[in-house]
Amino acid sequence: MVKICCIGAGYVGGPTMAVMALKCPEIEVTVVDISEPRINAWNSDRLPIYEPGLEDVVKQCRGKNLFFSTDVEKHVFESDIVFVSVNTPTKTQGLGAGKAADLTYWESAARMIADVSKSSKIVVEKSTVPVRTAEAIEKILTHNSKGIEFQILSNPEFLAEGTAIKDLYNPDRVLIGGRDTAAGQKAIKALRDVYAHWVPVEQIICTNLWSAELSKLAANAFLAQRISSVNAMSALCEATGADVTQVAHAVGTDTRIGPKFLNASVGFGGSCFQKDILNLIYICECNGLPEAANYWKQVIKVNDYQKIRFANRVVSSMFNTVSGKKIAILGFAFKKDTGDTRETPAIDVCNRLVADKAKLSIYDPQVLEEQIRRDLSMARFDWDHPVPLQQIKAEGISEQVNVVSDAYEATKDAHGLCILTEWDEFKSLDFKKIFDNMQKPAFVFDGRNVVDAVKLREIGFIVYSIGKPLDSWLKDMPAVA
Numbered sequence: 001m002v003k004i005c006c007i008g009a010g011y012v013g014g015p016t017m018a019v020m021a022l023k024c025p026e027i028e029v030t031v032v033d034i035s036e037p038r039i040n041a042w043n044s045d046r047l048p049i050y051e052p053g054l055e056d057v058v059k060q061c062r063g064k065n066l067f068f069s070t071d072v073e074k075h076v077f078e079s080d081i082v083f084v085s086v087n088t089p090t091k092t093q094g095l096g097a098g099k100a101a102d103l104t105y106w107e108s109a110a111r112m113i114a115d116v117s118k119s120s121k122i123v124v125e126k127s128t129v130p131v132r133t134a135e136a137i138e139k140i141l142t143h144n145s146k147g148i149e150f151q152i153l154s155n156p157e158f159l160a161e162g163t164a165i166k167d168l169y170n171p172d173r174v175l176i177g178g179r180d181t182a183a184g185q186k187a188i189k190a191l192r193d194v195y196a197h198w199v200p201v202e203q204i205i206c207t208n209l210w211s212a213e214l215s216k217l218a219a220n221a222f223l224a225q226r227i228s229s230v231n232a233m234s235a236l237c238e239a240t241g242a243d244v245t246q247v248a249h250a251v252g253t254d255t256r257i258g259p260k261f262l263n264a265s266v267g268f269g270g271s272c273f274q275k276d277i278l279n280l281i282y283i284c285e286c287n288g289l290p291e292a293a294n295y296w297k298q299v300i301k302v303n304d305y306q307k308i309r310f311a312n313r314v315v316s317s318m319f320n321t322v323s324g325k326k327i328a329i330l331g332f333a334f335k336k337d338t339g340d341t342r343e344t345p346a347i348d349v350c351n352r353l354v355a356d357k358a359k360l361s362i363y364d365p366q367v368l369e370e371q372i373r374r375d376l377s378m379a380r381f382d383w384d385h386p387v388p389l390q391q392i393k394a395e396g397i398s399e400q401v402n403v404v405s406d407a408y409e410a411t412k413d414a415h416g417l418c419i420l421t422e423w424d425e426f427k428s429l430d431f432k433k434i435f436d437n438m439q440k441p442a443f444v445f446d447g448r449n450v451v452d453a454v455k456l457r458e459i460g461f462i463v464y465s466i467g468k469p470l471d472s473w474l475k476d477m478p479a480v481a
């Protein structure tokens, strides 16, 4: 029986391996992690991450050919193929701080693989890494290999959180990069055969290592760039009376552009976009390409602008002060159908409102209070380290933040409410009831364009929707970022 081990039981390692185990019943798959609580959760009824359909997949194969363990070394030793899906955070100190990828966890995983291996292995980069990381990993493995042969493959993951299981079942493509040697090609074939259990072979793209590594960074940069483009347009729509939804529709019907990923919002979040673009910027700079670096920098700048523009709009609309005012925050996850809060725009918006002395009442259907408090207390980039290593500011989150368990409680007596995640349940809230229980004038700031602004105005709300024609109330109060 072929044995696969995946180092890193996170948002990528867990779902990817669960689907692989389900689709390849004759392969034994073990996911390992240094985090004991995370592994315990994978072995329990409450999985460590929320992802539609995941629980069903795990239940079907856990204990049969899918295992979760903290015994990292044993399972690496026994396996034929080792996936590495550990954190690759942005460096916070030293050379490349704030941009370059921190490969500490990757390197320690590679050293451990070299130390414990007694048989040849295929080592697969699943984490998103800078171009030419495979070369560095190869050096670490072969320098310590005691004659064992390691083949490195790059197999970046393109799943999107919230639709991970669907994406893994039906990926647009699977990308495998490897060496152009006989052994490299043999390794590519071995991994392609695994995916071919459920992915049509014509959708499995095989490239050289560097193309595969760079393609992942490029894909995320292109995706984020689309969001920043439509968000930049949303600011102009507000200033001119155009409607960003209509503009995006008109633009997206051009088949060269396409309709997807053109929703204006309070900004993109998630663990990857910003990190991967920063990484791309750093690589451009290191290769003497400052113009290319500056182009990509702008994607992040527009995203920061959008988050701050939104928060400023809240403050300026409410007579330029939110001091002591209760503001309901509906949604904290970076998008719907996930409990993931990494780099969620809600963090920046909440911190900005807290700095203006607002009292926040936060509700999200999937994010726990502890997580919200951690997020609002953590320094930039610290979230992307294994949980036991995360630094929390000693003073913790202020008393200005209250986390509650439903939207009605969050909005009771509030002066304004901000929708920061597009959870479906927010569309069907009883806004008449909410309006009756709020202070007047009652404001809605819709950062995801999920509510019907016309109906809400009929109820009596003053409504701000990203990129939409402004209420007369808001027109006189420009939000300057």
Ligand code: NAI
Residues within 6 Å of the ligand: 007, 008, 009, 010, 011, 012, 013, 032, 033, 034, 035, 038, 072, 085, 086, 087, 088, 105, 106, 108, 109, 126, 127, 128, 129, 157, 158, 159, 160, 161, 271, 272, 384, 385, 386, 387
């Ligand atoms: P994560 O933080 O959820 O999981 C990483 C896991 O690796 C953690 O549980 C951590 O404890 C573990 N770990 C770190 N060092 C270890 C070691 N030496 N031995 C054993 N376990 C170790 O991260 P996530 O989101 O799964 O991302 C992993 C990689 O995949 C990153 O490079 C990310 O950029 C990439 N990626 C993430 C996607 C996403 O949607 N989250 C999508 C595509 C790629």
